[in-house]
Amino acid sequence: MFKTLIGREFLDNLMTFRFAAAVFITLLLVVAATAVLIKDYERRLESYNTSIETHRQRLRKWQTYSPGMGRLNVDRPPNPLSLFNVGLDKRLGNKIPVSHSFVPSLWDAEMDSSDNSFLNIFSSIDIVFIFEVVLSLLALIFAYDALAGERERGTLRLVLTHPVRRGHILLAKYISAMLCLLVPLLMSLLLAVMLLTTSTSVSLSTDDFLCIGGIVLSSLAYLSVFYLIGLLISALTRRTGTALMLSMFAWGFLVLVYPNMILATTPPQDASAARGASAFNQIKQIYEEFDRERRNFLANDPVPGDDPAFDMDSPGRWTTGDGFMENQLTLLYYYWNVLSYDEFYDRHLSQVPHVQNYYGFLGPRIVNTADRVWLIRKQALDEIFVRPAFVDRVLLKLSPVGVYDAATQACAGTDLKGIQDFFDTVRQYRQEVIAYLYDKKAFGSRLWFAGDEEQVDWNTLPQFSFQGSDIGTKAKRALPDVFLLLTINLILFVIIFLIFIKSEV
Amino acid sequence: MWHIAKRELYDNLNSLRFALATVLLLALMLTNAVLYLREHPKRTQAYHNAAAGAIQTLASRSTSLYRLATEGPGDLHKVPSPLRFCAEGDEAFLPTRVSGANYGRRIADMPPIWRMFYPQETPNLRNIRPDFTTLDWVFIVGYVLSFIAILFTFDSISGELERGTLRLTLANAIPRHTVLVGKFLGAFISINIPFAVAVLMNLILISTSDAVQLNAEAWGRLGILYGIVVLYTCLFIALGLLISAAVRESGVSLVVLLLIWVSFVVFMPNTLASIGSRTSVPIAHMEFWTQRMQLADAAREAYQDKYGDSQTTPSVHVLGEYVTSEAEEYERFNEAYLKQQLAQGKRARAITRISPTAIVQRLFESFAGTGFERHLQFIENAQRYAREYREFVIDTDRADPESLHVVGIQEGMSQKPVSPEAVPKFRDTLSLNRDFNAAATDLLLLALFLMVIASGAYLAFVRLEI
Numbered sequence: 001m002f003k004t005l006i007g008r009e010f011l012d013n014l015m016t017f018r019f020a021a022a023v024f025i026t027l028l029l030v031v032a033a034t035a036v037l038i039k040d041y042e043r044r045l046e047s048y049n050t051s052i053e054t055h056r057q058r059l060r061k062w063q064t065y066s067p068g069m070g071r072l073n074v075d076r077p078p079n080p081l082s083l084f085n086v087g088l089d090k091r092l093g094n095k096i097p098v099s100h101s102f103v104p105s106l107w108d109a110e111m112d113s114s115d116n117s118f119l120n121i122f123s124s125i126d127i128v129f130i131f132e133v134v135l136s137l138l139a140l141i142f143a144y145d146a147l148a149g150e151r152e153r154g155t156l157r158l159v160l161t162h163p164v165r166r167g168h169i170l171l172a173k174y175i176s177a178m179l180c181l182l183v184p185l186l187m188s189l190l191l192a193v194m195l196l197t198t199s200t201s202v203s204l205s206t207d208d209f210l211c212i213g214g215i216v217l218s219s220l221a222y223l224s225v226f227y228l229i230g231l232l233i234s235a236l237t238r239r240t241g242t243a244l245m246l247s248m249f250a251w252g253f254l255v256l257v258y259p260n261m262i263l264a265t266t267p268p269q270d271a272s273a274a275r276g277a278s279a280f281n282q283i284k285q286i287y288e289e290f291d292r293e294r295r296n297f298l299a300n301d302p303v304p305g306d307d308p309a310f311d312m313d314s315p316g317r318w319t320t321g322d323g324f325m326e327n328q329l330t331l332l333y334y335y336w337n338v339l340s341y342d343e344f345y346d347r348h349l350s351q352v353p354h355v356q357n358y359y360g361f362l363g364p365r366i367v368n369t370a371d372r373v374w375l376i377r378k379q380a381l382d383e384i385f386v387r388p389a390f391v392d393r394v395l396l397k398l399s400p401v402g403v404y405d406a407a408t409q410a411c412a413g414t415d416l417k418g419i420q421d422f423f424d425t426v427r428q429y430r431q432e433v434i435a436y437l438y439d440k441k442a443f444g445s446r447l448w449f450a451g452d453e454e455q456v457d458w459n460t461l462p463q464f465s466f467q468g469s470d471i472g473t474k475a476k477r478a479l480p481d482v483f484l485l486l487t488i489n490l491i492l493f494v495i496i497f498l499i500f501i502k503s504e505v
Numbered sequence: 506m507w508h509i510a511k512r513e514l515y516d517n518l519n520s521l522r523f524a525l526a527t528v529l530l531l532a533l534m535l536t537n538a539v540l541y542l543r544e545h546p547k548r549t550q551a552y553h554n555a556a557a558g559a560i561q562t563l564a565s566r567s568t569s570l571y572r573l574a575t576e577g578p579g580d581l582h583k584v585p586s587p588l589r590f591c592a593e594g595d596e597a598f599l600p601t602r603v604s605g606a607n608y609g610r611r612i613a614d615m616p617p618i619w620r621m622f623y624p625q626e627t628p629n630l631r632n633i634r635p636d637f638t639t640l641d642w643v644f645i646v647g648y649v650l651s652f653i654a655i656l657f658t659f660d661s662i663s664g665e666l667e668r669g670t671l672r673l674t675l676a677n678a679i680p681r682h683t684v685l686v687g688k689f690l691g692a693f694i695s696i697n698i699p700f701a702v703a704v705l706m707n708l709i710l711i712s713t714s715d716a717v718q719l720n721a722e723a724w725g726r727l728g729i730l731y732g733i734v735v736l737y738t739c740l741f742i743a744l745g746l747l748i749s750a751a752v753r754e755s756g757v758s759l760v761v762l763l764l765i766w767v768s769f770v771v772f773m774p775n776t777l778a779s780i781g782s783r784t785s786v787p788i789a790h791m792e793f794w795t796q797r798m799q800l801a802d803a804a805r806e807a808y809q810d811k812y813g814d815s816q817t818t819p820s821v822h823v824l825g826e827y828v829t830s831e832a833e834e835y836e837r838f839n840e841a842y843l844k845q846q847l848a849q850g851k852r853a854r855a856i857t858r859i860s861p862t863a864i865v866q867r868l869f870e871s872f873a874g875t876g877f878e879r880h881l882q883f884i885e886n887a888q889r890y891a892r893e894y895r896e897f898v899i900d901t902d903r904a905d906p907e908s909l910h911v912v913g914i915q916e917g918m919s920q921k922p923v924s925p926e927a928v929p930k931f932r933d934t935l936s937l938n939r940d941f942n943a944a945a946t947d948l949l950l951l952a953l954f955l956m957v958i959a960s961g962a963y964l965a966f967v968r969l970e971i
Contacts, residue, residue: 016757017754017757017760018756018757018760021757021760021761021764022760022764025764025767025768028768029767029768029772032776033772033776036776036779036780039783040779047789054791088633091629091630091632092629092630092631092633093630093631106631106633107631109630110630111627111630112791115786115787115789115790116782116786116787116846116849116850117598117625117626117627117790117846118598118599118846118847118849118850118877119778119782119849119850119853120595120598120627120629121594121595121598121599121850121876121877122774122775122778122779122782122853123636123638123775124775124779125772125775125776125779130772133767133771133772134764134767137763137767141756141759141760141763145756241521241660242521244759245520245521245522245525245656246521246525248652248656249522249525249526249529249656252529252649252652253529256648256649256652257529257532257533257649259635259637260637260638260639260640260644261533261536261640263634263635263637264536264540264637264639264640265536265539265540267543330631385631385633386633388634389633389634389635392634392635393635396635405635416633419633
């Protein structure tokens with residue numbers, strides 16, 4: 001009997017015009033969007049490759065360590081899964097300076113070869129966004145008359161004259177409708193993945209496919225939530241017209257209005273300005289202390305004057321400079337210095353050991369101060385920027401759209417945590433570079449600033465690589481949201497069941 | 506006809522969708538007003554501070570004509586539109602200033618002459634909040650009102666067909682087009698009632714606040730905006746009637762309408778922009794920097810080659826020529842790059858006009874004085890001012906018979922004091938006239954859309970078999 005019920009419902013749904021229209025439009029939109037997105041991704045990849053090459057060449061131009069440390073840059077590769085949910089992948093900075101003099105964070109990244117900033121006025125659409133809008137609408141359209149319609153037509157009464165459990169009817173309706181809705185979802189996803197794999201520039205690993213699997217799973221749960229919302233409305237109302245209007249407005253509110261409204265109304269953080277200022281002052285104080293020590297050293301060394309370049313000039317190319325770099329908004333404050341000579345006049349040669357001595361003293365101190373300051377800065381940045389962003393995301397989750405978005409972003413690795421992983425890797429890389437400098441005894445060496453005798457071999461520098469967060473971490477981040485969706489499903493189903501059992505036909 | 510319209514109206518007024526639409530629109534419009542009243546005073550304050558600072562800088566430079574000629578007018582700020590609650594226009598992504606300053610390389614130790622810079626705005630670079638659309642009128646009208654229009658009309662013909670009441674109506678001696686127009690009017694009025702109420706509440710809230718003053722021109726613009734809303738609603742009502750007449754089942758007509766709505770309203774504007782931006786791509790920003798640097802180096806080298814080794818400094822006239830031509834070339838390069846960028850933006854925006862929602866957004870932005878078109882206007886204003894400023898410097902210099910008339914060199918210019926009042930000040934203005942010009946195409950396109958769909962609806966209904 002149960003099977004018959006499912007079969008009937010399934011065929012009922014499948015043979016309708018709405019099903020054909022749904023499949024057609026979902027396929028059309030997803031394929032069109034994927035084609036556009038792939039082109040977009042290819043452009044980003046190309047620009048990433050050029051950036052890497054440019055940065056490498058720019059580093060090679062320097063024969064000494066000191067200027068190289070100010071010009072070492074790491075590039076963030078575009079994430080191929082950003083086609084599914086773009087998240088923060090496209091808009092945050094993709095060029096991150098790596099230097100011993102400060103610890104880089106998300107707020108120090110810049111957009112390299114960022115093309116036209118006027119194009120930012122257009123927002124980008126991804127595959128998950130299309131699902132968010134289209135699939136939820138379809139689910140509601142399939143659901144609104146499932147119970148109310150049968151009640152109106154009187155067929156529900158007819159079915160119930162048979163010895164069928166009400167729970168079975170409900171379950172049969174749910175399963176068959178979900179089977180129907182699966183068709184456009186899976187077909188469009190398959191087509192999208194097919195397009196992806198045929199494109200030569202996009203290479204997906206096994207892990208990526210597992211992530212896509214995760215996205216499919218969350219899409220399914222999301223779809224089912226909206227179907228159940230529709231079913232709930234259908235169970236509560238006696239007329240299909242009412243059910244339809246209620247579900248349409250529920251959709252409009254949950255998908256269209258609520259996410260935008262809640263984010264627009266959460267007030268910008270004014271209180272954090274004071275927090276930022278205090279942290280900034282703290283950081284500045286640490287650097288004042290550092291600067292005192294530095295000046296002391298210069299005043300006490302045998303060379304007169306306290307110029308960090310030791311009043312030298314050169315017949316060849318030379319660069320010198322030092323100072324404090326600051327950006328109060330992102331709490332960035334650090335001491336930078338650069339010193340590089342291609343050649344020396346003979347009269348300066350006697351000073352070289354003193355310079356070596358000074359930079360041997362200064363280098364480790366710069367590193368230590370930067371590390372100390374980072375602890376303060378990280379905490380303040382977390383409080384000022386990261387926490388409100390997390391609160392926003394929690395508020396968004398009051399609508400299933402927010403949960404779905406969060407789950408798919410986590411799968412794709414384009415969420416805030418996924419991006420933070422990248423910056424963690426960059427910080428690790430900085431440690432590696434510093435270890436390398438210590439290893440080569442670069443700070444106190446002639447090579448730090450003098451390129452007249454030998455040159456730095458930049459090839460031995462550790463290479464940066466970022467493979468994306470591993471599948472386990474991604475799963476750990478996505479699972480709570482997927483479970484949340486499933487729980488909503490379960491609760492909705494139980495409520496519908498109770499209402500349906502108690503309702504009179 | 507009025508009979509039918511009235512019947513439709515009463516039908517709708519008592520329905521659930523009318524109540525829900527009213528609640529939704531009211532909530533949105535009130536939020537819109539509250540948000541605007543929270544944000545706008547801050548924006549105007551920031552503008553006034555910046556503008557006052559700019560005038561002060563200019564006054565401090567007015568001590569001598571030479572300083573005015575080399576240091577330039579400083580930052581020029583864009584005045585925020587009081588109608589920003591109508592269209593946000595993605596202003597966050599558009600720069601609020603251009604600047605006339607003298608950063609540049611020195612030639613022969615002469616301070617360079619000022620030139621125009623067009624800074625970029627990238628607020629998203631450090632923004633980790635989730636994306637969202639601001640709740641401006643564009644959103645409320647473009648997305649929500651069109652959605653409501655569909656929900657009001659999807660069953661207006663197919664529903665009656667199913668119930669059989671249409672046959673009954675047509676049995677009377679009423680021409681079909683009268684029925685159609687009656688239905689159209691009924692739907693139109695019943696959608697406009699909640700919307701008008703919501704708009705009135707919104708405007709009452711805004712106009713009673715002390716923080717914002719809307720002048721006569723702003724109210725005129727609001728009137729035009731309402732006219733655009735009317736056109737847009739008519740378009741979606743006509744679409745609803747068309748599909749409702751063409752598809753005989755109300756369930757199916759809803760599905761078709763929703764899918765059309767999703768494609769035109771949600772999907773098309775952004776995807777089309779992405780496609781449209783692929784042509785006429787400007788050089789990368791990094792490349793622009795490098796090229797500009799090379800340009801400055803070339804100017805310096807040209808001087809070095811000619812006069813670098815000679816012991817006597819060349820005459821004031823020669824120096825003046827070098828300094829001026831370097832500034833001019835630099836500025837021309839900046840402007841060419843800006844033009845490329847704007848051209849790409851324009852093209853991307855032009856192609857989105859396939860979607861009526863994008864047209865409405867463009868129209869709203871034009872008349873609210875926000876967004877891309879407004880930015881173009883601001884840049885034009887700034888460039889006009891820059892010319893004015895240059896002419897002022899040259900004219901003042903000419904008026905002094907003792908001067909050598911070499912602009913940009915201390916010894917070559919008038920040494921007389923300049924009165925700070927005489928220096929032209931930058932005033933950014935919005936002109937309705939120009940806005941109309943920019944919006945004419947969009948208005949016509951929207952009207953064309955409406956005509957096509959309305960005649961489609963007429964044909965479909967006349968040929969409908971009952």
